[in-house]
Amino acid sequence: MLLVQKTINAVVNKISTETQHLAAPYYNHIFNMDSLNQGIPKAYGGYFRADMGGYSLSPALFADDWPPPVSCAVSMAYSATTEAAAVNFLTGTAHRSQFNRESIDYAIYSPQNSYVLPDSTAFDDTLVNALTWMVNAARMDLTLDSTLARNPSPTVDYTTSGEQLGIDFLSDLTAFFSHMFYISGSTLYLLDMAADNGSRTLAENDYFAPVESPVDYFNNVPCAIAKAGEYSQQSAHLYGDEIAETAFETEQAKIEAALALIITYQNKDRARLAIPFIGDLPSPGEKISWTDTSQVVSTDMWIRARIIQYDFDNDQIIIEGEGAVSET
Amino acid sequence: MKVLYPNSYATTIEASEADASYPITNVQDSNTQKIWKATSADVVVSLMCTAGATAVVVFNTNATAISVVTRQSLGLDPQADNASWGLDTQLADASWGLQPTLQTAISADYDISASTIGQLWADFATYTESFVVDLVMTAAAGTVIQAGIIQAGIPKEYKDPQYVIPEGFKDYSIKKELNSGGFYVRKRSVARRLSFRLLEDRDVDFYEFMYDVVQVVGPGPLAWRIVSKNNTDWEWIIFALFDDELPQGSHDHKKYSYIDIALIEAI
Numbered sequence: 001m002l003l004v005q006k007t008i009n010a011v012v013n014k015i016s017t018e019t020q021h022l023a024a025p026y027y028n029h030i031f032n033m034d035s036l037n038q039g040i041p042k043a044y045g046g047y048f049r050a051d052m053g054g055y056s057l058s059p060a061l062f063a064d065d066w067p068p069p070v071s072c073a074v075s076m077a078y079s080a081t082t083e084a085a086a087v088n089f090l091t092g093t094a095h096r097s098q099f100n101r102e103s104i105d106y107a108i109y110s111p112q113n114s115y116v117l118p119d120s121t122a123f124d125d126t127l128v129n130a131l132t133w134m135v136n137a138a139r140m141d142l143t144l145d146s147t148l149a150r151n152p153s154p155t156v157d158y159t160t161s162g163e164q165l166g167i168d169f170l171s172d173l174t175a176f177f178s179h180m181f182y183i184s185g186s187t188l189y190l191l192d193m194a195a196d197n198g199s200r201t202l203a204e205n206d207y208f209a210p211v212e213s214p215v216d217y218f219n220n221v222p223c224a225i226a227k228a229g230e231y232s233q234q235s236a237h238l239y240g241d242e243i244a245e246t247a248f249e250t251e252q253a254k255i256e257a258a259l260a261l262i263i264t265y266q267n268k269d270r271a272r273l274a275i276p277f278i279g280d281l282p283s284p285g286e287k288i289s290w291t292d293t294s295q296v297v298s299t300d301m302w303i304r305a306r307i308i309q310y311d312f313d314n315d316q317i318i319i320e321g322e323g324a325v326s327e328t
Numbered sequence: 329m330k331v332l333y334p335n336s337y338a339t340t341i342e343a344s345e346a347d348a349s350y351p352i353t354n355v356q357d358s359n360t361q362k363i364w365k366a367t368s369a370d371v372v373v374s375l376m377c378t379a380g381a382t383a384v385v386v387f388n389t390n391a392t393a394i395s396v397v398t399r400q401s402l403g404l405d406p407q408a409d410n411a412s413w414g415l416d417t418q419l420a421d422a423s424w425g426l427q428p429t430l431q432t433a434i435s436a437d438y439d440i441s442a443s444t445i446g447q448l449w450a451d452f453a454t455y456t457e458s459f460v461v462d463l464v465m466t467a468a469a470g471t472v473i474q475a476g477i478i479q480a481g482i483p484k485e486y487k488d489p490q491y492v493i494p495e496g497f498k499d500y501s502i503k504k505e506l507n508s509g510g511f512y513v514r515k516r517s518v519a520r521r522l523s524f525r526l527l528e529d530r531d532v533d534f535y536e537f538m539y540d541v542v543q544v545v546g547p548g549p550l551a552w553r554i555v556s557k558n559n560t561d562w563e564w565i566i567f568a569l570f571d572d573e574l575p576q577g578s579h580d581h582k583k584y585s586y587i588d589i590a591l592i593e594a595i
Contacts, residue, residue, distance in 0.1 A: 018516065019361035021474075024349040027362065091413055204508035276504070276512050315502045315514055 039307030043266035047171035053082035096238035126153035268322035335481035337381035360476035388476030489524035549594035
């Protein structure tokens with residue numbers, strides 16, 4: 001069940017899509033809710049960012065607070081059992097987009113780390129150490145968890161040009177080295193794209209049939225050549241597209257190694273499947289495996305979760321990622 | 329058929345116990361899911377009612393038995409009649425002054441354990457002055473009693489509907505096909521639906537129903553006892569809105585008119 005706490009004029013209102021009689025009641029003031037999408041920007045890594053459209057609320061919720069406030073703090077959690085067991089998955093701001101006599105619409109924005117990286121900042125260390133420096137209290141003010149980062153960590157040799165948001169810089173930097181990261185609470189988790197952030201195996205009655213949801217086995221447009229600076233790497237698919245990245249290293253061998261991994265992740269088998277809201281929510285980078293006997297030949301697939309879409313209105317979680325498909 | 333309107337004769341409502349997150353005032357809302365919760369399986373809810381009320385309804389409750397006790401409020405009753413000022417034990421004709429009110433409470437017991445729907449419609453004799461309705465609610469040990477709606481008022485009574493009376497459900501559950509070929513089902517609310525036709529005297533019943541009830545309350549919801557003349561089954565009681573459109577009338581006879589009504593349970 002979706003549990004939302006929306007602060008209206010300093011009062012916390014507990015609301016949901018259905019009335020929930022928990023330790024405290026959550027009333028069904030949410031008429032409908034856009035999907036919450038979380039994902040990385042590139043097939044080979046970057047910042048696992050939450051992107052939520054918004055929700056429509058009952059005018060009755062604002063009967064004592066009219067007109068509806070322009071901006072409200074909002075937190076969203078999910079629980080299969082009790083309020084105490086709820087897992088928070090978004091804390092952000094709801095900004096009023098429109099209202100009429102039938103509903104109040106808010107767009108939801110996730111918090112932004114506003115640290116700006118100065119011009120000509122030089123990095124000459126490992127990726128993990130670069131992030132350790134970035135999350136320092138004087139800069140992004142987070143704690144780094146690099147348990148699932150690559151070991152040994154790839155080296156960075158790069159000097160920035162112009163000011164840029166620290167979070168955007170980290171997204172490009174980690175993607176170049178085929179890492180992803182996500183922020184939960186005050187911790188930044190850095191993951192090698194080859195690492196499993198937990199795992200689960202689904203039976204065929206654990207996920208929805210294609211007739212109900214967009215279960216797909218697919219591939220990206222292949223990468224033919226990946227370039228960074230003056231160096232490049234080719235793939236076996238020369239009819240594909242070109243990927244151009246900033247070179248965060250200066251040594252040819254290290255750049256080419258990074259580009260080879262980029263091609264690998266861009267060209268991997270991909271799948272998207274939908275599961276019901278049962279049990280634990282999937283984690284970013286979690287390995288998910290299943291067998292699909294509905295194909296002409298029984299098929300095994302595994303992916304790591306790179307894009308997770310919480311579709312509350314249809315009671316499903318759509319998970320997408322890269323992995324490998326094979327005959328059972 | 330009875331419909332409870334007006335339904336706001338309970339001026340105040342109190343419970344002998346309540347969960348702080350689920351106050352007793354929740355039952356005065358028209359949302360059946362905005363519930364009051366007690367803290368045990370035995371509780372008394374007291375409604376201070378305006379004179380004239382002759383029925384009380386309870387919806388979305390898990391109580392298995394409810395005793396409806398009506399009594400005038402205990403205390404001192406002003407006496408506007410003969411005799412002296414002052415306090416008087418009132419053993420003869422009345423006097424001016426204040427009289428202890430010791431009227432006998434009237435109690436009726438309702439066993440609603442056979443119904444899993446959790447609702448009560450209780451009629452009672454009214455009083456000429458404000459009075460109290462006590463709902464003594466009990467349930468199995470370990471249960472925490474709750475209720476979604478409690479209203480008191482004056483039912484308007486009409487002829488029972490003509491048979492046939494279609495009855496069914498609107499299902500809000502989610503059912504999705506799994507890759508294995510089975511179904512994932514998440515049970516959500518299932519609302520009852522009923523539709524029926526009344527044949528009423530045009531003047532007064534038809535006009536009263538259409539203009540004093542329907543036009544005033546609009547979609548509802550209201551408490552209904554669909555068949556009331558010779559049937560006390562709880563299944564005929566429903567807290568419902570008009571389904572899609574308001575009732576339609578048809579003046580097919582010189583003195584009588586049809587009213588077509590479709591209801592959907594308020595959940």
